[in-house]
Amino acid sequence: MDDFDQEAVLAKVHLVESDILMVSGSLVDGSGTPSSDFDFSVIAQSKDERFHRDTFPRESHMRYYTSGDRVKASFDYLPHSLLGVDVEYWTVQEISDLLAAHSQLYGHMKTRARKSSSFAASAVDFRLLSRLTYGVPLTNAAGFEKITAEIRPGEIAYTAFRTAVGSYPDFRDLAGMWAQGDHESALIAARKLGVDTFRGLTHAYGNTNRNPKYLARFLTRLPDSLSGLTGRFRQLNAYGPGSTADAADTILEWLDLIDLAFAAIRRVRDEADAFVGREEFLGLLRSELHRTMSWNAEISNEYCFRAREATDDVPSLRSMLSAMVRREAVEHTLPLHAWASGRAAPAGENNKSA
Template sequence: MLSFRTHLAAVTGMDDFDEETVLEAIHLADDDILMLSGSLVDGSGTPSSDFDFCVIARSKDDRFHRDTFPRSRHMRYYTSGDRVKASFDYLPHSLLGVDVEYRTRDEVTDMLAAHARLYAHQRSRARKSSAFAHSAVDFRVLSRLSYGVPLTNAAAFEELARGVRPGEIAYTAFRTAVGSYPDFRDLVGMWAQGDHESALIAARKLGVDTFRGLSHAHGNTNRNPKYLARFLDRLPLDRELVSHFRRLHAYGVGDGADAGEAVLEWLDLIDLAFDGIRAVRDKADAFVGRRDFLDLLRNELHDGMRWNAEISNEYCFRAREAEDGLPPLRELLTAMTARSAAPHHLPLREWARGRAAPVGENDKSA
């Protein structure tokens, strides 16, 4: 009998289960690749997690169509038009569930090619990217391919997996995650109004995004923030930094009167996260290195710009993922609240000299 129990990470409080009952929910064909992945494999699972399987078929068959899908035992299934994408079931007398995605080998190959285009696009720009939404990439599937375990047809899986480049997946995740200047600018506006509670919500988002970026710089391919603290615990990071993040993220502040100080505490923590990103990004082969990233920033500047404090502060914020010695975010917050420029050493006008305005882009990679 096909067995997968040995591939599961230890989960405290997990109910026992019958493997045959789990496998009955999959509807496996002989030449399918069956991949096991998800939180029960990567070690972030809980007693209410699902067994996450992906069936990668040679081509579409009756399981891929609404009217012929063998769903008699399933509680629900997900479709896009006629196309069945996934099925979901619960195990009796257990918190555990069974999720099965249905893909074809061509679909996975096409997704890997789309991701390669997305990665090339993101390497050419320095801004936080929303191109993922246009890219025809299911990032969750790509992440799972980077660590999934083939339970059947391992040779076919290995052939397919040659196109999976975890470092590149981590970089596209980083580029869509790491904290952005528009988010910081929103925070400043709330702070300037004296709305410290809203500023705290914005600071928490900026902090989570930046720590997600830090985890991706260390090779994490999972974009889902719900287990971020668990991912950070596994990385070679300063334990005090991780503990500080966990405390602020999980417990926040006890009283609204403390919101302003908590915003500043978050900004200090975000500065430390950026320190961590700078420390490792040159060692991550698939990442745009620090000097190359600054070149991307430099190429955005041109002689026709109307120089003002806003432009100076924007590049002071954005350059910190690659440049040392920039003023801390507390100082940037103070300067922007006063409608002035924070002092920094970036030679923005020198970078702009002799450059024409760059051609616009449509934010699409495919």
């Protein structure tokens, strides 16, 4: 990292004595590089004129960002340095509201057995939530401890997990591309599904950061017993197939890695703090089924795909792919009709409930 003048950094922050100044980001979580910025959050006791659009010292900043009449963030490069200073401005009440919104979201996610839609996660600033779990207070440590006392890192990890894992439509698209012989598109789809699943694996081990940019670094922090699996993922994700002729085999290799990642998730999720356990997750799947559904191969395949994050008793993704190309249901032993017996059609989901 370049040398820097501490006073030059603080000049970009506009502190008063009662503020909480938190430093976070990649320089704190261990994933930083020589080009990483300083990531600060100023948490004021209440809104004041320092961060009002009309009174903010805009001439002192390279750029700044507003929401309504409030300045929410600023960015600058330090003089005679390549270092950047990225500052976000919050109030104690805004942090409290954010934590309350996440608590509601977590409660909602515990009732769902599929990958979260964007509408459910949009009300929560996951980046700030993650930073609050590991950020370091540089001022007003007592105030920081007070506002973060209600943070539940395990719950944040679980909501992040549900934004990563369980998208049958993604696998279904991959299968359709494969059936058409479009290996280029299928390879891109397989890689995305792999990145999502391995990101989910890091969340099962407590990672709260959803940014895939540093996924390879987060994977190196998992137990040594997973190093072979995560090493194969990192190699394939970063460098891909050797040539276009290898595309089909690489897609199948991705499916094998995803199956192994799901097996690792199953082994840890019952002990993961705040995660929905395996039996409880299967119960959520059962609650979606009802006797009057239009039963067909797709329903069977969808539940076979989604159940693999909680049960070993499912066929491989390779087997699923072969069956779907034949437009058939893959053979499995999940008692879907028994699960649906006696159940009426559920009420529709409220997309705004989170």
